[in-house]
Amino acid sequence: MDFIDDELAELKREGLYRELKIIEGEQGNRVRIGGREVILLSSNNYLGLASHPEIKKAAVSAIEKFGCGSGASRLISGSMELHKELEERIASFKKTESAILFNSGYTANLGVLSSICGKGDVIFCDKLNHASIIDGCLLSGAELKRYPHKDIDALERLIKLTPLSPPYIRGGARGGKKRLIVTDGIFSMDGDIAPLKEIVVLAKRYSAILMVDDAHATGVLGKDGRGTGEYFGLNDSIDIIMGTLSKAVGSFGGFVAGRKKLIEFLINKARSFIYTTSLPPSVIASSIAAIDIIERGDNLRDLLWKNVSYLKDGLTNIGFDIMGSESQIIPVFVGDTHRAVEMSQMLLKEGVFVQGIRPPTVPQGKSRLRVTVMATHSKADLDTALASFEKAGKKLEIV
Numbered sequence: 001m002d003f004i005d006d007e008l009a010e011l012k013r014e015g016l017y018r019e020l021k022i023i024e025g026e027q028g029n030r031v032r033i034g035g036r037e038v039i040l041l042s043s044n045n046y047l048g049l050a051s052h053p054e055i056k057k058a059a060v061s062a063i064e065k066f067g068c069g070s071g072a073s074r075l076i077s078g079s080m081e082l083h084k085e086l087e088e089r090i091a092s093f094k095k096t097e098s099a100i101l102f103n104s105g106y107t108a109n110l111g112v113l114s115s116i117c118g119k120g121d122v123i124f125c126d127k128l129n130h131a132s133i134i135d136g137c138l139l140s141g142a143e144l145k146r147y148p149h150k151d152i153d154a155l156e157r158l159i160k161l162t163p164l165s166p167p168y169i170r171g172g173a174r175g176g177k178k179r180l181i182v183t184d185g186i187f188s189m190d191g192d193i194a195p196l197k198e199i200v201v202l203a204k205r206y207s208a209i210l211m212v213d214d215a216h217a218t219g220v221l222g223k224d225g226r227g228t229g230e231y232f233g234l235n236d237s238i239d240i241i242m243g244t245l246s247k248a249v250g251s252f253g254g255f256v257a258g259r260k261k262l263i264e265f266l267i268n269k270a271r272s273f274i275y276t277t278s279l280p281p282s283v284i285a286s287s288i289a290a291i292d293i294i295e296r297g298d299n300l301r302d303l304l305w306k307n308v309s310y311l312k313d314g315l316t317n318i319g320f321d322i323m324g325s326e327s328q329i330i331p332v333f334v335g336d337t338h339r340a341v342e343m344s345q346m347l348l349k350e351g352v353f354v355q356g357i358r359p360p361t362v363p364q365g366k367s368r369l370r371v372t373v374m375a376t377h378s379k380a381d382l383d384t385a386l387a388s389f390e391k392a393g394k395k396l397e398i399v
């Protein structure tokens, strides 16, 4: 087992060693770390729902009514009324015929990609797609073609270079090989948005199945927060909408929304759906209560987008490169791995918690601080954060 010491030492040498930061108490715009209150700018709890009183109450009453565990996988005896209710609510929120729950967004991506695609099929995947998409592609055994980030011409060239034989029949029916294009809606480490209009054109032109990972867009993007499809007015052109309940929804779990027959297929084929105990009642009830709030509006998205503009303007005015962010995820470019760690530590000392993101999560030389904004940040939170960023940025000669 000496290799463990060697590999850990190497990670430390390269500035790539990772440690857990323990949050004391609940998740909010400010959290306690090591007994100190700090401003949290590293959470995907974008709408602040993870500790919303209405949602906490729903979870507690679900435990009282339905107990703590579901006892079995969905296809054995773990499908409770609450699972069905949440799936119907997700389908209605995403404006699709049907939806299916997974135990996380990660397992949703594994399950859907490895059941829809197999040997002989080809998956076209944006280079900056989330790791769970890559893992799902690898698990499927399909040929994986990664195209440069958001580069539509390169995607088309790749598709043309990959002719399928026998000719693809839409849906891959009766032995036909499939093409599938998969993209994040909002990219998780860059905060930019997929060029969905152009991707839809290519999917139609080349008879490819289109899958969008809406993990960061659900609850955030589009007039009613329904996600990337709503934002572009293209919901009906997406064959597979994948998402998570663990970010803006503030709860836990993953899902896939789409046509009824897609969901029927996944129930029968997706191994990460079939071979695991289903989500517990309290988690399901939290998600339902959160969707109630998101559908009601409650001004949360307006507050979020206002905070996003304020922080982006502030960071840009100081002189930081925010890497073309178009969303609540705002990368602050640093470049060097060690400097990213140093800046994150300096900010924490100042009372601002922002994680440095390093390879392999992002490419070499593109280390950054990944700032995420919440609807519940106050103006004072953002002003304090900006002052700390300016101080740390100047000290490290980034600005």
Ligand SMILES: Cc1ncc(COP(=O)(O)O)c(C=O)c1O
Binding pocket: 104, 105, 106, 107, 109, 130, 132, 184, 188, 213, 215, 216, 244, 245, 246, 253, 254
């Ligand atoms: C784009 C994207 N897809 C999928 C996931 C996985 O979702 P979950 O955290 O629910 O497993 C994440 C986040 O972790 C993500 O950023």
